[in-house]
Amino acid sequence: MPLPLPHPALAATDPELAALVAAEERLQADTLRLIPSENYVSTAVLEASGTVLQNKYSEGYPGRRYYEGQQVMDQVERLARDRATALFGVDHANVQPYSGSPANLAVYLAFARPGDPVMGMALPMGGHLTHGWGVSATGSWFRGIQYGVRRDTGLIDFDQVRDLALKERPKLIFCGGTALPRTIDFAAFAEIAEESGALLVADVAHIAGLIAGGAHPSPAPHADVISTTTHKTLRGPRGAMLMSRAEHARALDKAVFPGLQGGPHNHTTAAIAVALHEAAQPAFRAYAHAVVANARALAAALSAHGHDLVSGGTDNHLILVDLTAKEVPGKVAAQALDRAGIVVNYNTVPYDPRKPFDPSGIRIGTPSLTSRGLTPEHMPAVAAWIDRAVAAARTGDEDVLARIRTEVADLMAAHPAPGLPTGD
């Protein structure tokens, strides 16, 4: 089936918007998408998220709703919840949070009061805004205490985490983040949380699919609460889940609704259920391990080109490249890569002397290219493109970027993406 995909009603009603959707389909088909928090969902997930479930209000939870007509929606939400608890080995799952930030806000609402100390990894070190960073509501309504990574290793500084936790006695300790290339030691965090009297919140948004597929250790035995989005390595729709032991179920549910949100997005709940079903299949285990194998191969190939990787490499789906030695700012490199058909994001690196809007690094991930069936054998070529594009960013050689764009499009045409049948 050639692109653009058929959306006949949309094209008839709103050709302007239909053209934009078609342009995005083309972009996602032709480019090498390396943003580690992005992916390609399956056609089944796309279909589930575009259903008439969109039309229904369902405030409350299955069996306890504030609206009638829930004969079907109760079953859909129960299915999603049951699949989440089975897949992640937890007692309870709430599948209603609209996305990762609202999910994390619900955790604050459930277990902390304004002004309480809360602890998380600093944003420029690889943490997330909602882990108590200053510009976020979580950093202004709560007292954010921030830990980081060691300057010499790029690894989490557990001495600092422990010292800060024992001194400040936070209500919550968040682990996980957005730019962490290494395995998260949930057991070490749990020990510190217990010693300091904090609840441990594992924000596994980036690695949920790796956990589901057995390619990263699970936080389930260690964390009081697990927060995740559903649209990154888990390959579901834009949404989120909160999971916990039974003892915290009521507090979390109350915080999500009525504490923070109104009606759940039922079409998203359905698509989450589909993604969880897909993630429980043997093929998804293979996918999760392939994501890591590709990231390791790409990291090795980038290192061979003299790229400086934070922590020296990766254990997961993500690589953080410090471009300082290449004498190209992260944003300049990311924009040049974009012109070459390779989509990354510029990113701070730990102890970055530059500003977040113009930082020293780029962040690269392998979830999307693995969904297209690329393997470690392709990674030397991907690394070579990145290296050539970064060099061209420094010299301003647009011809090189244009040539890479053609080469990338050729490889992409040979590897159709889920949800996007082959180009023409």
Ligand code: DSN
């Ligand atoms: N914005 C997401 C990311 O790209 O990592 C995290 O919320």
